[in-house]
Amino acid sequence: xxxxxxxxxxxxxxxxxxxxxxxxxxxxxxxxxxxxxxxxxxxxxxxxxxxxxxxxxxxxxxxxxxxxxxxxxxxxxxxxxxxxxxxxxxxxxxxxxxxxxxxxxxxxxxxxxxxxxxxxxxxxxxxxxxxxxxxxxxxxxxxxxxxxxxxxxxxxxxxxxxxxxxxxxxxxxxxxxxxxxxxxxxxxxxxxxxxxxxxxxxxxxxxxxxxxxxxxxxxxxxxxxxxxxxxxxxxxxxxxxxxxxxxxxxxxxxxxxxxxxxxxxxxxxxxxxxxxxxxxxxxxxxxxxxxxxxxxxxxxxxxxxxxx
Amino acid sequence: xxxxxxxxxxxxxxxxxxxxxxxxxxxxxxxxxxxxxxxxxxxxxxxxxxxxxxxxxxxxxxxxxxxxxxxxxxxxxxxx
Numbered sequence: 001x002x003x004x005x006x007x008x009x010x011x012x013x014x015x016x017x018x019x020x021x022x023x024x025x026x027x028x029x030x031x032x033x034x035x036x037x038x039x040x041x042x043x044x045x046x047x048x049x050x051x052x053x054x055x056x057x058x059x060x061x062x063x064x065x066x067x068x069x070x071x072x073x074x075x076x077x078x079x080x081x082x083x084x085x086x087x088x089x090x091x092x093x094x095x096x097x098x099x100x101x102x103x104x105x106x107x108x109x110x111x112x113x114x115x116x117x118x119x120x121x122x123x124x125x126x127x128x129x130x131x132x133x134x135x136x137x138x139x140x141x142x143x144x145x146x147x148x149x150x151x152x153x154x155x156x157x158x159x160x161x162x163x164x165x166x167x168x169x170x171x172x173x174x175x176x177x178x179x180x181x182x183x184x185x186x187x188x189x190x191x192x193x194x195x196x197x198x199x200x201x202x203x204x205x206x207x208x209x210x211x212x213x214x215x216x217x218x219x220x221x222x223x224x225x226x227x228x229x230x231x232x233x234x235x236x237x238x239x240x241x242x243x244x245x246x247x248x249x250x251x252x253x254x255x256x257x258x259x260x261x262x263x264x265x266x267x268x269x270x271x272x273x274x275x276x277x278x279x280x281x282x283x284x285x286x287x288x289x290x291x292x293x294x295x296x297x298x299x300x301x302x303x304x305x306x307x308x
Numbered sequence: 309x310x311x312x313x314x315x316x317x318x319x320x321x322x323x324x325x326x327x328x329x330x331x332x333x334x335x336x337x338x339x340x341x342x343x344x345x346x347x348x349x350x351x352x353x354x355x356x357x358x359x360x361x362x363x364x365x366x367x368x369x370x371x372x373x374x375x376x377x378x379x380x381x382x383x384x385x386x387x388x
Binding site: 058060061062063064066094095096097098100105106107109113115117133135137142144 | 357360361364365367368369371372373375377379383384387388
């Protein structure tokens with residue numbers, strides 16, 4: 001009588017399996033909490049602009065560079081009514097960047113005196129200080145935010161301090177080689193608001209799925225699938241259970257040799273696309289279009305970027 | 309009798325008042341100290357904001373001009 005050889009049970013480790021056995025003490029370091037939706041936002045929320053844009057970056061050094069930027073076009077003014085008011089404006093922005101592996105300094109100043117500054121210093125191998133500030137000459141319109149990040153072996157924590165008594169902390173931990181979970185808490189003294197939120201991210205080589213819930217009423221889910229080396233598709237669902245706002249969007253991201261094309265379509269009736277084409281070494285052409293059929297707002301922009 | 313009574317009441321009230329004013333004094337010194345500290349930190353933040361506003365970009369330029377390899381002033385000011 002032939003003995004039936006039962007197939008080996010699933011928990012017998014073959015040599016191939018040994019490599020894949022999960023070492024829970026040696027998990028990879030997770031993505032920072034604020035970048036948890038990074039892949040989805042890169043495809044679905046590119047920087048659309050309206051009008052003409054010209055950026056020139058001059059590198060003086062490997063680490064130090066100056067940038068000049070001219071933007072001409074209509075800018076939106078926030079208005080109470082549902083009408084959109086646009087005023088044409090032209091601006092010149094001067095910037096200086098210093099990028100070192102340990103220290104990064106970025107400063108941009110506009111013609112009306114507004115300064116936007118970013119600072120990142122690696123104090124030790126695991127502790128990083130970041131600061132972000134928008135300063136204006138008008139009183140009480142400036143914002144500043146300090147972040148202290150600590151990176152552990154398989155976790156990250158962040159402490160945030162901002163002006164107006166803003167205080168926030170977040171923590172994210174790798175639970176398995178593919179899954180990481182995190183939470184955050186914030187408190188704004190000036191507006192007397194506080195909130196707590198949780199996030200989860202599951203990623204493999206081919207896909208990333210994230211979910212985020214916050215006590216401010218926001219629920220955000222996103223899914224990004226990397227179809228090939230050059231193509232990735234993303235979709236996003238945002239729901240606010242306090243204000244009953246729902247938005248779903250689907251987008252694509254083609255990274256080709258000479259260009260990068262990103263497009264999206266939204267449930268609010270917004271269709272947008274952004275093309276960055278490399279014409280030559282150091283010369284990039286930008287074409288942006290964002291069409292809002294519901295509000296009848298049509299934004300088209302073109303630009304040129306010179307320099308790295 | 310009534311005058312003695314009123315005198316006693318007067319003394320008790322005076323003692324209570326003096327105890328209250330001692331507490332008041334302590335509270336007011338702490339309040340004055342915290343007010344002083346908040347005023348000075350507000351002054352410091354205001355001056356810090358003005359210094360950052362005017363000095364951040366010159367600081368980046370100075371740090372950049374001192375980094376290796378040193379760029380020259382002509383390179384900094386020329387538009388090419």
